[in-house]
Amino acid sequence: MKVMIDAHDILSQDFYARQPDTVARALLGMILLRCVEGEWRGGRIVETEAYFSEGDAANHAANGRTKRNAPMYGPPGHAYVYLCYGMHWMFNTVTEEEGTPSAVLIRAIEPHIGTAAMRRDRNGCVEGELSNGPGKVCAALRITNEQNCVPLFDNENLTIMRGDALDSALIRCTPRIGIRKGEEIRGRYYIEGNPWVSRGPVT
């Protein structure tokens, strides 16, 4: 599928230079794009999670800087990709200014571009399970540690583009999924009623 990307539509570095909850909310409705072997794939972001720089025990940087979490200390707008449970890649966008470790996890997208290619990389799964979870998003888009630290505001193969305006009344905020520490923080954002969200309302 041919994809035209207007540089004007690509989210600027400034977009990411804000609090992670602000960015998590703002990313809903935006278009995540990935080019693999010259072929574009991607879709609309429908679920995100914020990881805060202060007072957030669930953040990988809660106990200071390490080799793994170093990208979060870098400038905003870069990717932070890491391996979870030994087999799933997680894709985050770094937020806030350099030196402040925060990020937004992309948890689900609504596939629009290159769906056949994504399905192939997802082992031909049923359509509804293509990208409704953070590990599934990375598998469908073939995002691995090779994409760690790439600048999303200036990269040929991985970027995020402005999408159609989203009705803010549809945005929901709940506790984050799958964490033990920091469970009291409501940092998960998703689009109400969207069938591609990983799971329904979680108090």
Next chain:
DNA sequence: CTCTCGATGCGCT
């Protein structure tokens, strides 16, 4: 539908 559990690698105590 819900629940349980194994897979699997690595960062940290």
Next chain:
DNA sequence: GCGCATCGAGAGA
């Protein structure tokens, strides 16, 4: 060793 920002298969209701 332990514990993960997960997923998918299989069992049971």
